[in-house]
Amino acid sequence: MLRLALILLTFAALPVQAGEDVVLGLSRDEIEINTTFDGSEILLFGAIKRESAIPEGELGVIVAIAGPSQSLNVRRKERRFGIWVNVDAVEVDVAPSFYAVATSGPWSEVLSEVEDLRHKISIPRAIRSVGAPSTIKDAQSFTDAVIRIRTASRAYKVDEGAVELREDTLFQTSVRLPANLTEGDYATRIFLTRGGNVVSQYQTVIDVRKVGMERWLFSLSREQPILYGLMSLAIAIAAGWGASAAFRMLRQG
Amino acid sequence: MLAKAPGMTLTDIMYIYLPIAEVSVNAFLLLGLGGLVGVLSGMFGVGGGFLMTPLLFFIGIPPAVAVATEANQIVASSFSGVLAHFRRKTVDLRMGTVLLIGGLAGAAVGVVIFNYLKSQGQVDLLVKLCYVVFLGVVGMMMFIESLRAIRKSRAGGPPAKRKKHSWIHKLPFKMRFRTSGLYISVIPPLVVGVAVGILAAIMGVGGGFIMVPAMIYLLGVPTKVVVGTSLFQIIFVTAFTTMLHATTNFTVDVVLAVLLLVGGVIGAQIGTVIGTRMKGEQLRILLAMMVLVVCFKLAFDLLIQPSELYSIGAGGEH
Numbered sequence: 168m169l170r171l172a173l174i175l176l177t178f179a180a181l182p183v184q185a186g187e188d189v190v191l192g193l194s195r196d197e198i199e200i201n202t203t204f205d206g207s208e209i210l211l212f213g214a215i216k217r218e219s220a221i222p223e224g225e226l227g228v229i230v231a232i233a234g235p236s237q238s239l240n241v242r243r244k245e246r247r248f249g250i251w252v253n254v255d256a257v258e259v260d261v262a263p264s265f266y267a268v269a270t271s272g273p274w275s276e277v278l279s280e281v282e283d284l285r286h287k288i289s290i291p292r293a294i295r296s297v298g299a300p301s302t303i304k305d306a307q308s309f310t311d312a313v314i315r316i317r318t319a320s321r322a323y324k325v326d327e328g329a330v331e332l333r334e335d336t337l338f339q340t341s342v343r344l345p346a347n348l349t350e351g352d353y354a355t356r357i358f359l360t361r362g363g364n365v366v367s368q369y370q371t372v373i374d375v376r377k378v379g380m381e382r383w384l385f386s387l388s389r390e391q392p393i394l395y396g397l398m399s400l401a402i403a404i405a406a407g408w409g410a411s412a413a414f415r416m417l418r419q420g
Numbered sequence: 421m422l423a424k425a426p427g428m429t430l431t432d433i434m435y436i437y438l439p440i441a442e443v444s445v446n447a448f449l450l451l452g453l454g455g456l457v458g459v460l461s462g463m464f465g466v467g468g469g470f471l472m473t474p475l476l477f478f479i480g481i482p483p484a485v486a487v488a489t490e491a492n493q494i495v496a497s498s499f500s501g502v503l504a505h506f507r508r509k510t511v512d513l514r515m516g517t518v519l520l521i522g523g524l525a526g527a528a529v530g531v532v533i534f535n536y537l538k539s540q541g542q543v544d545l546l547v548k549l550c551y552v553v554f555l556g557v558v559g560m561m562m563f564i565e566s567l568r569a570i571r572k573s574r575a576g577g578p579p580a581k582r583k584k585h586s587w588i589h590k591l592p593f594k595m596r597f598r599t600s601g602l603y604i605s606v607i608p609p610l611v612v613g614v615a616v617g618i619l620a621a622i623m624g625v626g627g628g629f630i631m632v633p634a635m636i637y638l639l640g641v642p643t644k645v646v647v648g649t650s651l652f653q654i655i656f657v658t659a660f661t662t663m664l665h666a667t668t669n670f671t672v673d674v675v676l677a678v679l680l681l682v683g684g685v686i687g688a689q690i691g692t693v694i695g696t697r698m699k700g701e702q703l704r705i706l707l708a709m710m711v712l713v714v715c716f717k718l719a720f721d722l723l724i725q726p727s728e729l730y731s732i733g734a735g736g737e738h
Contacts, residue, residue: 200437201437202436202675203435203436203437204444205435205437205444206444239732239733240541240732240733241731242541242730242731242733243729244726244729244730244731245729246725250545250722250723251722251723251725251726251729252542253541253542253544253545253731309730312728312729312730312732313730313732315730316728316730316732317732346435346437346444347442347443347444377439381437384439384440384675385439385440388440388666388670392667393663393666393667395666395672395674396662396666396667396672397663398674399662399666399672399677400492400495400496400659400662400663402674402678403492403493403495403496403674403677403678403681404495404496404499406496406678406682407496407497407499407500407684407685408496408499408500408503410681410682410685410686411500411685411688411689412500414685414686414689415689418689
């Protein structure tokens, strides 16, 4: 009986041992894609709640926003018969459509390799590739290419030091979401680290949805493709005819 | 909370989010592109799809969406054109129908080829090779022909008469095409129709740049009915490809199509005015040069090493 009470006590004491918790606020947890959507900026702000004195170790805050996961087919060109042709292909099983990581300090100081592996925070860890054909020896270069291409198109980004940390208690950062956003749930994770070890984490979801005409056209194109196709033709013909009629009238006075 | 100020500013209006392409593009850029290609198509009497589709790739529209949407746009931009030709009675309905039968069969074949090569990751290469080969051949033929015509007219001689009789006239299944004043076999128009149908499905073009020379040089159709008849055929074939893309790949973006169209129609009117002020040979040599420039650029891109050897495609397409 005494032993059970002791076990219970240690369990109850565990969160206190960690001592620090993240409290988060978001400027918005819903993004609506309408006709004039031109990207969006999300402000993340929060505080570190603690019930004891500030523990030892360098404090770090990491914010990671990940778009919906996709499976990708990455292809590599090679020279064949004088022209450049896609030859090898590797399936990348899981890659987020968007991934942004912001940290409060240099990467090596805020997160250890082991913790990165466990929580899959850095970009290379957030991508998973298993099934490379045995004929391809350098499968890693295909995953690297995904990161390189998506970083260049600003779909993936790492911002070291972009999280502003004040008095070891308050933090804030902003993440810019690009205009060509994929619809879906954007998993948002906040990690609190001490000396590179994750001591607390918080997870929430930012909902990215098309609304209004965007929503209506998109749904129609998936649910009633024949109707959508006929409607597209009709609208385009009417617009073309209307524009040329208007122009003719304009020229005739 | 950071809310946007009420009332739309100019920058809000300029950018427009395309629901199917899932990108945000400057609306004026799309109107401008439509207008530019429209001027060229009005000047030369071609659809301009062969220029518009690569331009759409260039501004970041996904290739599948560009090809499908361009088909939709061509239907609409050809529609007002064909009406004008009907009024002038310069459409050979019989010839158009024969071309159309071939065209629908060709479009179906083209979509099958397209989907097979897409699964092999070779669709980009196919599209570009098609462009290089067809633009190269057509461009060279037009260039040489119009150069000869210019030399002839400079020398003061009568314009060259085209050969009236060739192997084409020896084929069976002859049919009378009254509007064109022809009595030829249905096989060559059918073949031309099939070829253009395949191109329409694969390249996202109407195929006017292939069909117009083929009708003039191969079939001997009089120039005044060529454009109206080819437009008539193009409308139905591209409408068919639009429906195929809309129902199988869900890649037709109606907002994109309408924006390109409005610019295109206005551009085409301006282009027609410019076109009527220039001589036929000069126009043709200009068009030939433009076709060759696009061809060389594409060929060059295939031959030199690309800066990025890797490309990302959607998964699960085995």
